[in-house]
Amino acid sequence: MQWNLLQCQSSKDVQANLSFIESQLKQLPREPDEPQLVVLPECSLLFGGHESEQLKYAGSQDDNPLADALSKLAKQYQVYLIAGTIPYKAEPPQNADTADNAKSKVYSRCYAFDDKGQTLGHYDKIHLFDVEVADGTRSYRESDTFAAGERITVIDTPFGKIGLAICYDLRFADLFRALRLQGADIIVLPSAFTKVTGQAHWQILLQARAIETQCYLLGANQWGAHNQGSRETYGHSMIVDPWGNVVAVKPEQTGWLQARIDMSEMKKIRQNMPVLGHNRFIEPKLTP
Known part of the structure; x- marks a missing residue:
């Protein structure tokens, strides 16, 4: 079984982003009949732009063209696809002051x-990136556009049980412990880590979350300058094993990062050091 992370340099042009992803799937190095796991970065189809663009492309239960396009690619190229992130219309919160305010939000x-x-x-991104960063963008306010998710997700696949997290979630260890408690063997992290924060913390945090959970961490990141240089991301898409070793990394440029993994090593690590059973703290719970 092969794991594939696609490092992208996405823009505001949805069709161009889709075309790039399909071109890479056409060229995906693979063995005949070998199961393929593909992970896309955060914002893989729509990166940047005004809130109105997120709303324009936001899907709903009855109309979700971006999800349909990604589903079609998964079927056409016969891959298990962790499809980065796309905007999805959020349900109006019960305590919203106005209907207009509620309508302005989407889930990532x-x-x-x-x-x-x-x-x-x-999975809808739980932790929203509202921070100040010493880069060209300086102030990030995801909560102006996005609503926070309300549940965690672990799915069954032929590769193992996969937990889903997104970018800024990486800084919150409780989420990753909760995913492990729900049976995760692999945790995937579609991301658009900034160059500044990525240089400081990306690899360290991936290794820490892998060691703590004794899971494989698959961080698929955006890379380079986006939308005429208005934002710069770090790249370094990475696979980290449950012992904290970096199995594979793609520092720069776009394209594939690939690995074949023997899951028996994870089982040995968990048997030899059963930290899940040793932990004396109560299980993490998601707050309202």
């Missing part, structure tokens, strides 16, 4: 599709 949603294009599950 990650879909998982099987190799027939069927939806295995989805």
Whole structure:
């Protein structure tokens, strides 16, 4: 079984982003009949732009063209696809002051599709990136556009049980412990880590979360300058094993990062150091 992370340099042009992903799937190095896991970065189809663009492309239960396009690619190229993130219309919160305020929000949603294009599950990003960063953008306010998710997700696949997280979630260890407690063997992290924060913390945090959970961490990241240089991401898409070793990394440029993994090593690590059973703290619970 082969794991594939696609490092992208996505823009505001949805069709161009889709075309790039399909071109890479056409060229995916693979053995005949070998199951393929493909992970896309955060914002793989729509990166940047005004809130109105997120709303324009936001899907719903009855109309979800971006999800449909990604499902079609999973089926056409016969891959299990962790499909980065796309905007999805959020339900109006019960305590919203006005209907207009509620309508202005979308979820940052990650879909998982099987190799027939069927939806295995989805995850809405829980932790929103509202921070100050010493780069060209300086102030990030995801909560102006996005609503926070309300549940965690672990899905069954031929590769193992896969937990879903997104970018800024990486800084919150409780989420990753909760995913392990729900049976995760692999945790995937579609990301658009900034160059500044990525240089400081990306690899360290991936290794820490892998060691703590004794899971494989698959971080698929955006890379380079986006939308005429208005934002710069770090790249370094990476696979980290449950002992904290970096199995594979793609520092720069776009394209594939690949690995074949023997899951028996994870089982040995968990048997030899059963930290899940030794932990004396109560299980993490998601707050309202």
